[in-house]
Amino acid sequence: MTDSQRVQAAGAKRKRLMAAAAQVVHRQGVERTTIADIARAADVPVGNVYYYFKTKDELVAAALAEHERRLQLITGELDRLPDPRDRLKHLVEGWISQRDEAALYGCPTGTLAAELDKREQGGLDVAAGNLIRLLLDWVAGQFRELGQPDPDALAVTLVGAYQGMSLLANALRDPEIMTREGARLVAWLDSL
Amino acid sequence: MTDSQRVQAAGAKRKRLMAAAAQVVHRQGVERTTIADIARAADVPVGNVYYYFKTKDELVAAALAEHERRLQLITGELDRLPDPRDRLKHLVEGWISQRDEAALYGCPTGTLAAELDKREQGGLDVAAGNLIRLLLDWVAGQFRELGQPDPDALAVTLVGAYQGMSLLANALRDPEIMTREGARLVAWLDSL
Amino acid sequence: MTDSQRVQAAGAKRKRLMAAAAQVVHRQGVERTTIADIARAADVPVGNVYYYFKTKDELVAAALAEHERRLQLITGELDRLPDPRDRLKHLVEGWISQRDEAALYGCPTGTLAAELDKREQGGLDVAAGNLIRLLLDWVAGQFRELGQPDPDALAVTLVGAYQGMSLLANALRDPEIMTREGARLVAWLDSL
Amino acid sequence: MTDSQRVQAAGAKRKRLMAAAAQVVHRQGVERTTIADIARAADVPVGNVYYYFKTKDELVAAALAEHERRLQLITGELDRLPDPRDRLKHLVEGWISQRDEAALYGCPTGTLAAELDKREQGGLDVAAGNLIRLLLDWVAGQFRELGQPDPDALAVTLVGAYQGMSLLANALRDPEIMTREGARLVAWLDSL
DNA sequence: GATGAATGAGTCTTCATTCAT
DNA sequence: CATGAATGAAGACTCATTCAT
Numbered sequence: 133m134t135d136s137q138r139v140q141a142a143g144a145k146r147k148r149l150m151a152a153a154a155q156v157v158h159r160q161g162v163e164r165t166t167i168a169d170i171a172r173a174a175d176v177p178v179g180n181v182y183y184y185f186k187t188k189d190e191l192v193a194a195a196l197a198e199h200e201r202r203l204q205l206i207t208g209e210l211d212r213l214p215d216p217r218d219r220l221k222h223l224v225e226g227w228i229s230q231r232d233e234a235a236l237y238g239c240p241t242g243t244l245a246a247e248l249d250k251r252e253q254g255g256l257d258v259a260a261g262n263l264i265r266l267l268l269d270w271v272a273g274q275f276r277e278l279g280q281p282d283p284d285a286l287a288v289t290l291v292g293a294y295q296g297m298s299l300l301a302n303a304l305r306d307p308e309i310m311t312r313e314g315a316r317l318v319a320w321l322d323s324l
Numbered sequence: 325m326t327d328s329q330r331v332q333a334a335g336a337k338r339k340r341l342m343a344a345a346a347q348v349v350h351r352q353g354v355e356r357t358t359i360a361d362i363a364r365a366a367d368v369p370v371g372n373v374y375y376y377f378k379t380k381d382e383l384v385a386a387a388l389a390e391h392e393r394r395l396q397l398i399t400g401e402l403d404r405l406p407d408p409r410d411r412l413k414h415l416v417e418g419w420i421s422q423r424d425e426a427a428l429y430g431c432p433t434g435t436l437a438a439e440l441d442k443r444e445q446g447g448l449d450v451a452a453g454n455l456i457r458l459l460l461d462w463v464a465g466q467f468r469e470l471g472q473p474d475p476d477a478l479a480v481t482l483v484g485a486y487q488g489m490s491l492l493a494n495a496l497r498d499p500e501i502m503t504r505e506g507a508r509l510v511a512w513l514d515s516l
Numbered sequence: 517m518t519d520s521q522r523v524q525a526a527g528a529k530r531k532r533l534m535a536a537a538a539q540v541v542h543r544q545g546v547e548r549t550t551i552a553d554i555a556r557a558a559d560v561p562v563g564n565v566y567y568y569f570k571t572k573d574e575l576v577a578a579a580l581a582e583h584e585r586r587l588q589l590i591t592g593e594l595d596r597l598p599d600p601r602d603r604l605k606h607l608v609e610g611w612i613s614q615r616d617e618a619a620l621y622g623c624p625t626g627t628l629a630a631e632l633d634k635r636e637q638g639g640l641d642v643a644a645g646n647l648i649r650l651l652l653d654w655v656a657g658q659f660r661e662l663g664q665p666d667p668d669a670l671a672v673t674l675v676g677a678y679q680g681m682s683l684l685a686n687a688l689r690d691p692e693i694m695t696r697e698g699a700r701l702v703a704w705l706d707s708l
Numbered sequence: 709m710t711d712s713q714r715v716q717a718a719g720a721k722r723k724r725l726m727a728a729a730a731q732v733v734h735r736q737g738v739e740r741t742t743i744a745d746i747a748r749a750a751d752v753p754v755g756n757v758y759y760y761f762k763t764k765d766e767l768v769a770a771a772l773a774e775h776e777r778r779l780q781l782i783t784g785e786l787d788r789l790p791d792p793r794d795r796l797k798h799l800v801e802g803w804i805s806q807r808d809e810a811a812l813y814g815c816p817t818g819t820l821a822a823e824l825d826k827r828e829q830g831g832l833d834v835a836a837g838n839l840i841r842l843l844l845d846w847v848a849g850q851f852r853e854l855g856q857p858d859p860d861a862l863a864v865t866l867v868g869a870y871q872g873m874s875l876l877a878n879a880l881r882d883p884e885i886m887t888r889e890g891a892r893l894v895a896w897l898d899s900l
Numbered sequence: 901g902a903t904g905a906a907t908g909a910g911t912c913t914t915c916a917t918t919c920a921t
Numbered sequence: 922c923a924t925g926a927a928t929g930a931a932g933a934c935t936c937a938t939t940c941a942t
Contacts, residue, residue, distance in 0.1 A: 145926090161442035163355030166911060179914090180927055188912065243438050245495040246430055250353035261495045268492075288492060288501060289508065295491045296484030300460075303437040303453045312477055313484060358936060371903050371939090380937065529905090545826035547739030550932060563935090564906055572933065622822055629879040630814055630822050634737035645879045652876075672876060672885055673892065679875045680868030684844075687821040687837045693864055700865065742915060755918090755924045764916065 146184050148174040153191045154198035158240040162192055162247050189254050192244075196259050199241050200266065207270045216274040217321055220290070223271070224317045227294055231301065231310035239298035241267070267291055280324065293317055338376045340366040345383045346390040350432040354384055354439050381446050384436075388451050391433050392458065399462045408466035409513055412482070415463070416509045419486055423493065423502035431490035433459070459483055472516065485509055530568050532558040537575045538582040542624040546576055546631050573638050580643050583625050584650065591654045600658035601705055604674070607655070608701045611678055615685065615694035623682035625651070651675055664708065677701055722760045724750040729767045730774035734816040738768055738823050765830050768820075772835050775817050776842065783846045792850035793897055796866070799847070800893045803870055807877065807886035815874035817843070843867055856900065869893055 152174035157165050167188055171178045185191045206226060210219040227234075237243065245260035268287045275283035297313040300306075344366035349357050359380055363370045377383045398418065402411040419426075429435065437452035460479045467475035489505035492498075536558035541549050551572055555562045569575045590610065594603040611618075621627065629644035652671045659667035681697040684690075728750035733741050743764055747754045761767045782802065786795040803810075813819065821836035844863045851859035873889040876882075 159442070161355070161439060163353070164442060167913090168911080177928055178912095179929055182913070182915095183926065186913090238438055238441060242491055242495075243442075246435050246438050246491055247353060249430065249494050250351070250356060250435075257495075261497065264492065264495045285504060285508075288489070288505060289485075292488030292492050292501075292505060293481075293484060294488065296486065296488030297480070299434055299438055299487045299491070300456065300480060300484050302441050303434075303449075303456045305453065309480055309484075313480060316477070316481065359938085360936080369903055371905080372901080374938075375901065378938095543826070545739070545823060547737070548826060551934085552932080561907055562933095563908055566934065566936095567905065570934090622825060626875055626879075627822050627826075630819050630875055631737060633814065633878050634735070634740060634819075641879075645881065648876065648879045669888060669892075672873070672889060673869075676869060676872030676876050676885075676889060677865075678872065680870065680872030681864070683818055683822055683871045683875070684840065684864060684868050686825050687818075687833075687840045689837065693868075696861055697864060697868060700861070743917085744915080753924050755926080756922080758917075759922065762917095 145174070145176060149176060149181060149184055149191070150194045150198045153195040154240065157192065157195045157244065158237050162244070167191070189256060192248070192256055193259060196244065196256070196263055199244070200263050203241075203263070203267060207267075216277040217324070220271065220274050220321050221318050224290075224294075224314050224321070227298075228310050228314035231307035231314075234298045234310055235301045235305055235307035238302035239295060242295045242298055243302075264291070278324065286324075290317065290321075337366070337368055337372075341368060341373065341376055341383070342386045342390045345387040346432065349384065349387045349436065351429050354436070359383070381448060384440070384448055385451060388436065388448070388455055391436070392455050395433075395455070395459060399459075408469040409516070412463065412466050412513050413510050416482075416486075416506050416513070419490075420502050420506035423499035423506075426490045426502055427493045427497055427499035430494035431487060434487045434490055435494075456483070470516065478516075482509065482513075529558070529560060533560060533565060533568055533575070534578045534582045537579040538624065541576065541579045541628065542621050546628070551575070573640060576632070576640055577643060580628065580640070580647055583628070584647050587625075587647070587651060591651075600661040601708070604655065604658050604705050605702050608674075608678075608698050608705070611682075612694050612698035615691035615698075618682045618694055619685045619689055619691035622686035623679060626679045626682055627686075648675070662708065670708075674701065674705075721750070721752055721756075725752060725757065725760055725767070726770045726774045729771040730778075730816065733768065733771045733820065734813050738820070743767065765832060768824070768832055769835060772820065772832070772839055775820070776839050779817075779839070779843060783843075792853040793900070796847065796850050796897050797894050800866075800870075800890050800897070803874075804886050804890035807883035807890075810874045810886050811877045811881055811883040814878035815871060818871045818874055819878075840867070854900065862900075866893065866897075 149170065152170050156169050156173050160169065167181055168178050170191060171181050174181075181191070185194060206223070210222055213219045213222065241260070241263055245257075245264055248257045248260045251257055268284075268291050271290055272283040272287035275286040280286055293313065294317075297309055301309040341362065344362045348361050348365050352361065359373055360370050362383060363373050373383070377386060398415070402414055405411045405414065433452070433455055437449075437456055440448045440452045443449055460476075460483050463482055464475040464479035467478040472478055485505065486509075489501055493501040533554065536554050540553050540557050544553065551565055552562050554575060555565050558565075565575070569578060590607070594606055597603045597606065625644070625647055629641075629648055632641045632644045635641055652668075652675050655674055656667040656671035659670040664670055677697065678701075681693055685693040725746065728746045732745050732749050736745065743757055744754050746767060747757050757767070761770060782799070786798055789795045789798065817836070817839055821833075821840055824832045824836045827833055844860075844867050847866055848859040848863035851862045856862055869889065870893075873885055877885040
């Protein structure tokens with residue numbers, strides 16, 4: 133193994149841990165997830181996890197960062213579309229396509245934020261809030277480009293609707309809620 | 325102390341525990357709440373809790389039942405209004421009036437459902453779903469009375485919006501989100 | 517078991533833990549002593565230790581308190597002697613009588629203070645210092661009664677000599693150092 | 709880099725590790741010092757430490773050896789003085805000049821010996837004892853040259869006083885104890 | 901029923917030591 | 922020799938649950 137391969141492997145392990153943290157925490161929640169769970173999912177010995185993340189909270193922060201990375205990927209992709217309305221509609225369609233995941237585990241960011249907001253220390257609640265704000269800001273930017281009078285309020289409405297429908301789909305174990313509400317949102321976007 | 329007084333006292337203790345469970349769990353989340361936390365809030369000795377609730381899960385179920393009781397109280401009150409549209413508008417205004425609580429801890433039912441849905445066993449996830457369904461059904465009933473074509477879908481939209489705005493208010497620590505989105509919902513109800 | 521017996525038993529367990537903490541910590545040092553070691557010595561299940569002492573540091577503080585209690589016992593006993601010079605001489609003779617213990621584990625208070633002073637947080641270093649100050653003050657009081665011009669300095673000399681001879685006896689594993697240095701101190705006291 | 713330079717560099721690294729071990733262990737104690745602490749202080753990668761010292765105990769032994777080396781330096785220097793009484797007085801004055809260090813961390817050798825004597829295996833306790841014996845023997849030699857009847861006992865008294873005053877200065881965080889007791893020792897040496 | 905105390909399984913975290921290159 | 926990474930054996934601490942009166 134050459135040096136660059138080793139560095140890659142090390143970076144790869146860190147990435148595996150981040151992805152595993154994001155996935156396992158999404159499925160089980162922060163509090164019900166043990167370091168051992170994440171280690172197992174990433175195929176890393178427990179003791180070794182601490183080489184990459186000094187505390188469980190750092191792993192949760194890494195999960196948040198992973199979700200942020202994914203959000204950036206998605207919005208980056210959408211930004212290539214010329215029409216902001218199309219961007220928003222594709223965003224909603226992406227949500228709909230994740231309906232089964234949402235019905236099983238809810239929105240990754242939303243459920244994480246809800247759980248972390250129960251904490252009083254550590255600042256992870258703020259980090260989760262910032263992640264949601266990132267989405268809100270991007271959405272507001274699209275409404276602004278569309279010439280809407282109050283883009284921030286519209287962003288809250290759209291993202292709020294997403295969070296609400298994810299929560300209901302999850303609570304009722306019914307992915308079709310995502311489909312129906314998603315369709316309504318697309319129609320609403322078209323009506324603006 | 326007579327027997328009936330004792331029974332009353334015992335019943336009172338049970339009620340105190342349910343109310344404490346509902347409150348503490350709302351504030352701290354299920355996993356971060358210990359039996360001792362609830363016992364302290366209810367002013368009941370720890371060892372005694374188990375005479376009323378055999379497991380922690382039963383206490384969580386009791387918290388759910390307490391929220392159901394409160395929901396029944398609210399809808400029962402609203403049912404006295406002659407106009408179903410008014411009932412829904414008052415419901416939304418009630419949500420707005422709870423904005424500070426929502427910004428601090430989110431919607432009691434929604435955050436509880438989100439957390440319990442991460443579980444695979446015990447059936448508490450179903451119980452939480454049923455509680456939300458209760459609200460959905462009542463809301464759908466109002467839309468039905470209003471002669472709306474798809475009352476169930478409208479109920480999902482309204483309750484989803486509530487869950488979403490609560491989550492955002494909580495994540496961003498901004499109660500005004502409740503005020504603004506609530507106003508939008510009232511206007512929407514008026515427009516139907 | 518009656519209530520008073522139960523209270524006694526509970527108090528007895530706490531005392532057992534304090535005595536065990538004092539002994540085991542003296543023998544093994546703070547850092548090499550595990551909670552399990554103390555629990556075993558006190559014949560208490562590990563988990564139960566935390567009912568009485570919330571952290572390991574509290575157990576160490578309890579060991580310090582135990583040593584303070586013993587010091588109070590000793591000085592209280594010595595105070596019954598009419599002559600302050602006799603009190604000091606008996607104090608030294610007590611040290612000599614502990615020579616085997618000293619050769620094996622050093623002075624309980626001194627070794628504890630030396631170890632705790634390596635810490636930066638927690639305040640246990642200060643507590644250990646206060647314990648030593650207690651002995652210093654009592655000794656200074658005797659010198660004062662004897663009409664000595666600088667009782668505090670003499671106390672430092674006497675207690676310092678005790679700490680030094682304990683450390684040397686321990687390091688060289690030679691209890692006779694206590695005997696010889698003790699005899700010198702007694703002669704010195706007589707010469708004042 | 710030539711071979712001899714490499715050997716020199718390697719030797720330098722070893723020396724850096726020994727010095728770092730002596731310093732860090734003095735400040736933090738053996739048990740609270742990690743290999744990583746020493747490696748960092750010596751600016752040596754952690755994994756590399758094991759090429760020089762196979763175990764942590766060997767590093768502690770190296771710290772002892774470093775203290776022995778320093779002791780040899782000091783006594784070697786003092787041996788150049790013609791008068792053994794002067795040698796002892798300078799020795800004491802050296803202790804006084806280290807008073808701030810003593811108040812913060814105690815006597816390096818004494819605290820190390822006290823901590824190592826809590827161990828049952830490994831022989832480090834014996835090594836620490838030997839180091840102290842080295843000092844005792846040198847001091848006894850001076851008293852012998854002075855024609856004192858019991859030089860060994862006097863050495864125990866002098867070194868014991870040093871250990872005691874260091875411990876008290878450390879426990880009470882008061883360097884002036886070193887100054888005052890040191891002055892007393894100098895006067896005592898003059899009176900012999 | 902009431903209560904303080906007891907129990908032990910589970911979790912996070914640290915760190916000496918070893919390994920692969 | 923050099924080095925970052927790997928490993929696993931502890932150890933502190935928590936807490937749901939049970940027990941003895």
